[in-house]
Amino acid sequence: MAQANSNKPNAFNPPNVPTPPPTYSQVCTTPILPTSRLVTLAGHVGQDPKTLEVVKDFDAQVKLSYQNILNSLKAAGATPRDIIHVRHYIVKDTGRVGVGSEEELTEAWGKHWMEFMDREGEGHRPPDTVVGVACLATEELLYECEVWAMVSG
Template identity: 80%
Template sequence: MSSSSNKPHAFNPPDVPTPPPTYSQISVTPLLPTSKLITLAGQVGLDGKTDKVVDGFDAQVKLAYQNILNALKAAGATPRDIIHVKHLIVKDTGRVGVESEEELTRVWGHHWMEFMDKEGEGHRPPDTVLGVAALATKELLYECEVWAIVHG
């Protein structure tokens, strides 16, 4: 990690199992006296204009990422500043293959990588993926919680 960088540095050391391409095993973030830790509540596929949950797993995932982007911007951060992510996926999504890691990555992972490539300079912060029985309301199929640090 460059000492001049104040952004999180995510990587996979050679002696730790290589994760899927959606995340890295470790993130090191320099802390400065002027740093801010930003934590977002879990973001979901709720449309702020209509106050309704959008239909379908893929649509909920995409809207959750847009809501994350909007929340980070409001706090003076970008997806490149994310230091940890938690994905919560309702296990009974009605999607074939959600039980396997390979299929799970194809279900939501491609949206995550596309989002981070576009908005986060390809950054892959460490993450946790949890299969859950339910979220706050029965319509919700996906929720994403992020932590970020900004400096200055």
């Protein structure tokens, strides 16, 4: 299933495993070349880089997290298309995890991830993990996202 002659991760869903929600793919193959680099980012949150203030609204935190991820990837010479794995941490009392269906999960926060990846990552859907947590580093944080990426050159 890996794409020939491509140095980008190739995310796909094998026909013999359950089809996941549209926010991610089950498998991602990543070429390892002599000049490749693995880029790992710490978890990013909805904190404004200029004021260091955390935005209050859940959706605003999610969107700002993705902007911070984009900025970090660019600084490392990577793009969202280079992402090979994602981990989303969501504070459980937001009601955004442990929902009753894949549709609710996608509506709760996944729509923002898909919009971001469609706009910045060519529609790429790398494997991801969603973790409901009691809290994050500080009480105002409701969402955190960490990614790994692989770049060549």
